[in-house]
Amino acid sequence: MNFKKSKIKYLYYFLLASLIALSFGAQSNNNIDNNKAKLTGMPVLQSGKWKAPALADNLKNPIKDIIEASKKGKKIFSIQCAICHGKSGKGDGMAGMALNPRPANLTSKKVQEQSDGAIFWKLTTGKPPMASYAKIYSAKQRWQLVSYIRTLGKKK
Numbered sequence: 001m002n003f004k005k006s007k008i009k010y011l012y013y014f015l016l017a018s019l020i021a022l023s024f025g026a027q028s029n030n031n032i033d034n035n036k037a038k039l040t041g042m043p044v045l046q047s048g049k050w051k052a053p054a055l056a057d058n059l060k061n062p063i064k065d066i067i068e069a070s071k072k073g074k075k076i077f078s079i080q081c082a083i084c085h086g087k088s089g090k091g092d093g094m095a096g097m098a099l100n101p102r103p104a105n106l107t108s109k110k111v112q113e114q115s116d117g118a119i120f121w122k123l124t125t126g127k128p129p130m131a132s133y134a135k136i137y138s139a140k141q142r143w144q145l146v147s148y149i150r151t152l153g154k155k156k
């Protein structure tokens with residue numbers, strides 16, 4: 001009789017312990033996933049079209065010597081942007097192959113028909129997987145990049 005009672009008790013403990021173990025398991029799995037996201041720093045991808053606000057069109061390239069600026073922009077581009085956008089800006093850089101969305105083809109009509117201000121705004125704000133360059137490059141350097149991107153449209 002005693003034996004039977006304790007058997008039921010053990011069974012009860014066993015069930016309780018498994019439940020606790022299960023819930024801990026589930027929790028730690030979640031933690032692993034969260035940590036993974038933190039470690040890889042994978043940005044949350046925003047879906048949909050990337051459109052600069054209309055106000056951005058009012059921003060004008062303040063640089064007078066556009067040829068000189070585009071030369072400087074080209075240098076920055078080859079260091080920082082070509083890896084994703086490709087050497088000639090066609091969106092075919094090695095690091096961009098696996099990205100979603102794919103890096104834009106900067107020579108395309110879709111990009112070239114945007115205003116200088118809109119392109120400047122995009123370089124400034126960024127959009128995952130592309131970084132914001134507001135803190136990486138000065139406004140002058142971002143305008144140099146815009147000047148260079150303009151020359152990509154003419155080469156077609």
Ligand code: HEC
Nearest residue numbers: 050080081084099101102103104111119122127129130145
């Ligand atoms: C990590 C890869 C990566 C790097 C590095 C990168 N880009 Fe991008 N870029 C992207 C992706 C991806 C998009 C497309 C984003 C979208 O359409 O949602 C994009 C979009 C753009 C656009 C907007 C095109 C459009 O459709 O309006 C411009 C302009 C641009 N990039 C310029 C640059 C410049 C200039 C640099 C360097 C300072 C640079 N990018 C560096 C990945 C990158």
